[in-house]
Amino acid sequence: MSDVLYDVPGPKAVLRNRILTAVLTLALAGAGYLVWKRLSDRGQWAGELWEPFTHADVWTNLILPGLVNTLKAAAVASVLALVFGAVFGVARLSEHRWIRIPAAVVVELFRAVPLLILIVFLKFGVNGLNIGLRVESFTAVVVGLMLYNGSVLAEIFRAGVSAVPRGQSEAAYGIGLRKTGVMVHVMLPQAVTAMMPAIVAQLVVLLKDTALGFIVAYEDLLYRGVNVFAVNPPVKYIQAMIVIAIIYITINMAIGFLANRLEARSRRSRKSAAAPVTSAPAAPGMSAS
């Protein structure tokens, strides 16, 4: 679409575009120089602030264990969220009102409450309830991520099952399958294929949200990098944050690339009668309309 917004440039437009390109490139370079200059005015390019990143022990003792903690929380929370999502997604499609309505309330509630509020409550609030539970930061982060992302995934699962054409379930009932059989053998396999891109996209969100663990002092990549490594004199906030950002961006872009590949594949695939579900479900309240 974007390439039909303007005509194929003629000689005048080519000239104008070239001039604009030159001007804008200069402006970008100027902005880059300004950032560089500001950083150097503050002494942020000093060798001793960057040199620690060449030490092997900084990586093996601080940053990589932090990354492992981030990935561990993300992996555990992903598995739990997928299970939570599958259970509540199917429960919302139940024929029984006493299953469908409580499931809907849970899903809508956890999607409407900010994840950080949930995590802070789990970390600091549950201990005060006197029910004999001591919640570690890891548990708070993982359970919070499970409840929130599980609820979003439940909506994705529901959308996936609804995207399978009605004829499929009618045919399945027609050959004598019962409710469970229709769901397990016919609807879910096709729904999962259709939902794959949306599921992977949600898992990227989950991975990014593990960084909220920083606030409840979970020793993830961000916490290790900023609160443990960067504050050690000489203080190197900017340097540490740039390195950490590069790590996060690389991982997330790799998963995002995978999501695009999956989407292209499920568009070509004839394994599912349903069109691929690519976007996250609408925010709570909107689905009602």
Added chain:
Amino acid sequence: MSAVWDERGRMLAAFLLTLKLAGVSAIGSLLLGTVLVSMRVSPIPVLRWSGAAYVNLVRNTPLTLVLLFCGLGLGTVFELQFGDDVSVTTYWLAIIGLTAYTATFVCEVLRAGINTVPVGQSEAARSLGFTFRQNLTLVVLPQAFRSVVGPLGSVLIALTKNTTVAAVIGGLESANVMKDLINAHGDASLPIFAGFALMFVLVTLPTGIFFGWLAKRVQVLR
């Protein structure tokens, strides 16, 4: 329950701050997002690349880290100040971070919206002699906006919830206040949590319903 009632002033103040952060950042990110999407579809390659680079870099960075860049980077290292009061500086630093982050999502939503506008629309505009700017601002973007009201609403609701992450650069933000209140009234942690959760539900649910209604109302029938 009495703890919640006694502390209602602090809870409401914290929530009001959330709404203010969300409101200002929403306006900022809609503007920045529109600029970004115009860059991404422009005929000038440098603009396209820089727009794409910005969106991909910021979108893939956790919001916590984006806000830390504002708080520790702009605030601590560059000593950026917006007033004599620390809370004013924190407030604007949070708005910069939230705007920079949310704008990338607005940009992606609008780009999807531009793709829903039939090719014939912009071809017709071109055949009338419209320039790129006229084509984008008079024909394509107005239709694109109307087709993405629903997803834009989702982005704004996510922004409202994301304002809690501003707790990372301090200030009397909902998450921080809730933590303080729980520390002060440990035995009432559940009602305090329920109070905060309820305030968010009371804002996000009607907003969602409103955007759902608005999306239906303004949708382009094709």
